[in-house]
Amino acid sequence: xxxxxxxxxxxxxxxxxxxxxxxxxxxxxxxxxxxxxxxxxxxxxxxxxxxxxxxxxxxxxxxxxxx
Numbered sequence: 001x002x003x004x005x006x007x008x009x010x011x012x013x014x015x016x017x018x019x020x021x022x023x024x025x026x027x028x029x030x031x032x033x034x035x036x037x038x039x040x041x042x043x044x045x046x047x048x049x050x051x052x053x054x055x056x057x058x059x060x061x062x063x064x065x066x067x
Contacts, residue, residue, distance in 0.1 A: 001031060002046040004054055010063040011037045023061035027053050 008020060021035045029048025034041045042054055055065040 001043055002051075004042045004044065004051045006040045006042065006054060006058060007066045008038060008040060008058055008063050009066055013037070016063070019061050020058055020063060023057040024054060027057050030054075 011017065011020065017035050017037060020040055021033050024030055024033045024035070024040060024042055027044070027049050029045035031043045031045065033043075040058070044054065058065050
C-alpha cells in the first residue's frame with residue numbers, strides 16, 4: 001500500500017469534495033480517501049494503481065492537480 005497527497009485546484013464547495021471523493025474511489029486499488037477543499041490524501045494499492053491514475057481521475061472530474 002502507498003499514500004499520496006494531492007494538491008487540487010478548482011475546488012470551492014462540498015459538491016467539489018464529493019465529486020473528487022467519488023472519482024478517486026472509482027480508481028481500482030484505492031483503499032481510502034480523505035478529501036477536503038484543495039487537497040486529498042489517498043491510500044491505494046500501488047500494484048493496481050499509480051499516482052498518475054489518481055491525478056487522471058481528479059482531472060477527469062474537472063479539477064487540476066498541482067505539484
